[in-house]
Amino acid sequence: MSWTEELRRGLAAKQQRIQRAEQAVSRLRVYSLIVPGLLQTAEYARRVIAMGEGLTPGVVRDVPAAVTARLDRQQVLYEPGRRCEFLVPEVALRWRPGPPHVLAAQLHRVATLSTLDAVTFSVIPEAATAVAAVPHEFAILGDPEVGDAVEVIIETVTRELHIRDEAQVAVYIDLWERLAATAVADDDVRTLLTAHSATLRAF
Numbered sequence: 001m002s003w004t005e006e007l008r009r010g011l012a013a014k015q016q017r018i019q020r021a022e023q024a025v026s027r028l029r030v031y032s033l034i035v036p037g038l039l040q041t042a043e044y045a046r047r048v049i050a051m052g053e054g055l056t057p058g059v060v061r062d063v064p065a066a067v068t069a070r071l072d073r074q075q076v077l078y079e080p081g082r083r084c085e086f087l088v089p090e091v092a093l094r095w096r097p098g099p100p101h102v103l104a105a106q107l108h109r110v111a112t113l114s115t116l117d118a119v120t121f122s123v124i125p126e127a128a129t130a131v132a133a134v135p136h137e138f139a140i141l142g143d144p145e146v147g148d149a150v151e152v153i154i155e156t157v158t159r160e161l162h163i164r165d166e167a168q169v170a171v172y173i174d175l176w177e178r179l180a181a182t183a184v185a186d187d188d189v190r191t192l193l194t195a196h197s198a199t200l201r202a203f
Contacts, residue, residue, distance in 0.1 A: 002159045003056040010060035011049060015069035021153075022076050027083040027143035029176055031134065034095050035106055036086045037070050038077060039113055039121070044106045045070050047097035055157070077119055083143075085120045087180055093123065093196045100203040107200075111193045114186075122183035123192055131178045140172055 007014055022028055022038075030036045035044060046067045053061060077084055096103045114121040137155065142148030144166075152163040152172045163169060184192065 004058050006160055007056060007059040010062045011052075011066035012062050012069040015066055015073060019069070019073040019076070021141055022073060023079075025142040025148050025150075026081065026146055027085070027140075027148070028076070029085045029087070029140040030137075031087045031139070031176065031179065032092065032137050033089065034092050034097075035088070035110060038074055038084065039086060039110050040070065041102075041106050041109050042067055042071060043102050044097060047102065051097065077113060077116055079118070082118045083120075084118050085122070085180075087122045087124070087176070087183055089124045090126045090192070093193065100200040104197050104200040107193045107197045111190050114190060114193075120185055121189055122180060122185040123189050124179060124183045125192070128182040131182055132175055134175070134179065138172055140169070140176060144169070144173075 018037075028038075030038070034048065037045065037048075040048065046063065049066050049070070050063050052059070076082060093107060094103075110121055113119050139153045140150065141153065142150035144150050150164070150166075150169050152169055154161040154163070163172070
Protein backbone atom coordinates (compact mmCIF):
# COMPACT_ATOMS: atom_id res chain seq x y z
CA MET A 1 0.00 0.00 0.00
CA SER A 2 1.43 3.39 -0.98
CA TRP A 3 1.90 6.01 1.73
CA THR A 4 -0.46 8.33 -0.16
CA GLU A 5 -3.23 5.77 0.29
CA GLU A 6 -2.15 4.57 3.74
CA LEU A 7 -1.85 8.03 5.29
CA ARG A 8 -4.85 9.78 3.78
CA ARG A 9 -6.62 9.43 7.13
CA GLY A 10 -3.63 10.87 8.95
CA LEU A 11 -0.50 9.81 10.77
CA ALA A 12 -2.33 9.11 14.04
CA ALA A 13 -4.69 6.66 12.32
CA LYS A 14 -1.68 4.72 11.07
CA GLN A 15 -0.25 4.52 14.59
CA GLN A 16 -3.59 3.23 15.86
CA ARG A 17 -3.67 0.57 13.15
CA ILE A 18 -0.18 -0.57 14.12
CA GLN A 19 -1.26 -0.70 17.76
CA ARG A 20 -4.13 -3.05 16.93
CA ALA A 21 -1.77 -5.34 15.03
CA GLU A 22 0.76 -5.38 17.88
CA GLN A 23 -1.90 -6.17 20.46
CA ALA A 24 -3.15 -9.12 18.41
CA VAL A 25 0.07 -11.16 18.67
CA SER A 26 2.11 -12.67 21.49
CA ARG A 27 5.54 -11.77 20.14
CA LEU A 28 7.02 -8.74 18.38
CA ARG A 29 10.47 -8.65 16.80
CA VAL A 30 11.69 -5.35 15.41
CA TYR A 31 14.95 -4.69 13.54
CA SER A 32 15.46 -0.94 13.25
CA LEU A 33 18.16 1.46 12.12
CA ILE A 34 17.04 4.03 14.70
CA VAL A 35 15.49 3.68 18.16
CA PRO A 36 12.26 1.71 17.51
CA GLY A 37 8.93 3.52 17.84
CA LEU A 38 7.78 1.46 20.82
CA LEU A 39 10.78 2.72 22.80
CA GLN A 40 10.80 6.37 21.72
CA THR A 41 10.44 9.38 23.97
CA ALA A 42 7.87 11.99 23.01
CA GLU A 43 10.46 14.46 21.70
CA TYR A 44 12.42 11.85 19.73
CA ALA A 45 9.14 10.58 18.22
CA ARG A 46 7.99 14.10 17.36
CA ARG A 47 11.18 14.85 15.48
CA VAL A 48 11.17 11.52 13.63
CA ILE A 49 7.53 11.83 12.57
CA ALA A 50 7.98 15.46 11.51
CA MET A 51 10.85 14.47 9.19
CA GLY A 52 8.33 13.07 6.72
CA GLU A 53 7.03 16.55 5.94
CA GLY A 54 6.69 17.03 2.17
CA LEU A 55 7.78 13.51 1.16
CA THR A 56 4.28 12.18 0.47
CA PRO A 57 1.51 14.31 -1.08
CA GLY A 58 -1.97 14.25 0.40
CA VAL A 59 -0.91 13.22 3.91
CA VAL A 60 -2.76 14.68 6.88
CA ARG A 61 0.16 15.99 8.97
CA ASP A 62 -1.39 15.55 12.41
CA VAL A 63 2.00 15.27 14.12
CA PRO A 64 0.91 15.96 17.75
CA ALA A 65 -1.86 13.36 17.51
CA ALA A 66 0.54 10.90 15.86
CA VAL A 67 3.07 11.32 18.68
CA THR A 68 0.35 10.71 21.26
CA ALA A 69 -0.80 7.60 19.39
CA ARG A 70 2.77 6.28 19.14
CA LEU A 71 3.25 6.71 22.89
CA ASP A 72 -0.09 4.98 23.52
CA ARG A 73 1.27 1.94 21.68
CA GLN A 74 3.89 1.52 24.39
CA GLN A 75 1.37 0.03 26.80
CA VAL A 76 2.00 -3.27 25.00
CA LEU A 77 5.42 -3.35 26.71
CA TYR A 78 3.75 -3.77 30.08
CA GLU A 79 1.22 -6.45 29.21
CA PRO A 80 1.82 -9.91 30.75
CA GLY A 81 2.45 -12.81 28.42
CA ARG A 82 3.94 -10.63 25.71
CA ARG A 83 7.47 -10.76 24.24
CA CYS A 84 8.80 -7.55 22.69
CA GLU A 85 12.26 -7.89 21.16
CA PHE A 86 14.22 -5.06 19.58
CA LEU A 87 17.45 -5.30 17.64
CA VAL A 88 19.50 -2.37 16.32
CA PRO A 89 23.01 -1.86 14.96
CA GLU A 90 25.19 0.25 17.26
CA VAL A 91 25.04 3.18 14.83
CA ALA A 92 21.36 3.57 15.81
CA LEU A 93 22.56 4.78 19.21
CA ARG A 94 24.35 7.67 17.49
CA TRP A 95 21.59 8.76 15.12
CA ARG A 96 20.49 12.20 16.32
CA PRO A 97 17.17 13.75 15.21
CA GLY A 98 18.01 16.87 17.20
CA PRO A 99 20.38 18.32 19.81
CA PRO A 100 22.49 15.90 21.88
CA HIS A 101 20.17 16.15 24.89
CA VAL A 102 17.29 14.67 22.85
CA LEU A 103 19.30 11.53 22.13
CA ALA A 104 20.70 11.40 25.67
CA ALA A 105 17.16 11.34 27.09
CA GLN A 106 16.22 8.70 24.54
CA LEU A 107 19.09 6.40 25.48
CA HIS A 108 18.18 6.74 29.15
CA ARG A 109 14.61 5.76 28.29
CA VAL A 110 15.78 2.69 26.37
CA ALA A 111 17.98 1.60 29.27
CA THR A 112 15.00 1.84 31.63
CA LEU A 113 12.64 -0.06 29.35
CA SER A 114 15.23 -2.77 28.76
CA THR A 115 14.75 -3.88 32.38
CA LEU A 116 11.09 -4.83 31.79
CA ASP A 117 10.40 -8.57 31.84
CA ALA A 118 8.66 -8.47 28.45
CA VAL A 119 11.36 -6.41 26.70
CA THR A 120 14.65 -7.47 25.17
CA PHE A 121 16.76 -4.70 23.64
CA SER A 122 19.84 -5.91 21.78
CA VAL A 123 22.58 -4.06 19.95
CA ILE A 124 24.89 -5.38 17.26
CA PRO A 125 28.27 -3.86 18.19
CA GLU A 126 30.23 -2.08 15.49
CA ALA A 127 33.12 -4.44 16.25
CA ALA A 128 31.01 -7.54 15.54
CA THR A 129 31.72 -9.47 12.36
CA ALA A 130 28.84 -8.97 9.93
CA VAL A 131 26.75 -12.07 9.22
CA ALA A 132 24.29 -10.54 6.75
CA ALA A 133 23.74 -7.45 4.65
CA VAL A 134 20.37 -6.08 5.71
CA PRO A 135 19.01 -3.49 3.25
CA HIS A 136 16.01 -2.35 5.27
CA GLU A 137 14.25 -2.37 8.62
CA PHE A 138 11.60 -4.99 9.32
CA ALA A 139 9.16 -6.12 11.99
CA ILE A 140 7.98 -9.69 12.58
CA LEU A 141 4.55 -9.79 14.20
CA GLY A 142 3.58 -13.12 15.72
CA ASP A 143 5.31 -16.38 16.54
CA PRO A 144 4.71 -19.52 14.44
CA GLU A 145 5.81 -21.68 17.38
CA VAL A 146 2.65 -20.76 19.31
CA GLY A 147 0.31 -20.79 16.33
CA ASP A 148 0.16 -17.05 15.65
CA ALA A 149 -0.66 -15.82 12.18
CA VAL A 150 2.71 -14.27 11.35
CA GLU A 151 3.50 -11.37 9.06
CA VAL A 152 6.55 -9.31 8.27
CA ILE A 153 6.07 -5.57 7.86
CA ILE A 154 8.57 -3.51 5.88
CA GLU A 155 8.38 0.24 5.44
CA THR A 156 10.02 1.70 2.35
CA VAL A 157 10.23 5.37 1.44
CA THR A 158 7.06 5.18 -0.69
CA ARG A 159 4.99 2.27 0.65
CA GLU A 160 4.42 -0.35 3.33
CA LEU A 161 4.82 -4.05 2.52
CA HIS A 162 3.13 -6.93 4.33
CA ILE A 163 4.63 -10.40 3.82
CA ARG A 164 2.54 -13.37 4.95
CA ASP A 165 3.88 -16.16 2.73
CA GLU A 166 5.26 -18.80 5.12
CA ALA A 167 8.44 -19.43 3.15
CA GLN A 168 9.28 -15.74 2.98
CA VAL A 169 8.41 -15.20 6.64
CA ALA A 170 10.78 -18.06 7.50
CA VAL A 171 13.60 -16.23 5.71
CA TYR A 172 13.10 -13.17 7.91
CA ILE A 173 12.94 -15.27 11.07
CA ASP A 174 16.22 -16.94 10.09
CA LEU A 175 17.74 -13.53 9.35
CA TRP A 176 16.59 -12.27 12.75
CA GLU A 177 18.21 -15.20 14.53
CA ARG A 178 21.49 -14.72 12.67
CA LEU A 179 21.61 -11.03 13.55
CA ALA A 180 20.57 -11.59 17.17
CA ALA A 181 23.38 -14.11 17.62
CA THR A 182 25.91 -11.29 17.08
CA ALA A 183 24.25 -8.83 19.48
CA VAL A 184 24.66 -7.92 23.14
CA ALA A 185 21.77 -7.44 25.57
CA ASP A 186 20.86 -7.03 29.25
CA ASP A 187 23.66 -5.54 31.40
CA ASP A 188 26.06 -5.45 28.45
CA VAL A 189 23.69 -3.33 26.39
CA ARG A 190 23.01 -1.00 29.32
CA THR A 191 26.76 -0.50 29.69
CA LEU A 192 26.88 0.40 26.00
CA LEU A 193 23.99 2.85 26.38
CA THR A 194 25.73 4.50 29.34
CA ALA A 195 28.92 4.91 27.31
CA HIS A 196 27.06 6.58 24.46
CA SER A 197 25.23 8.84 26.90
CA ALA A 198 28.56 9.94 28.36
CA THR A 199 29.77 10.85 24.88
CA LEU A 200 26.70 13.02 24.36
CA ARG A 201 27.28 14.86 27.62
CA ALA A 202 30.66 15.94 26.25
CA PHE A 203 28.98 18.02 23.49
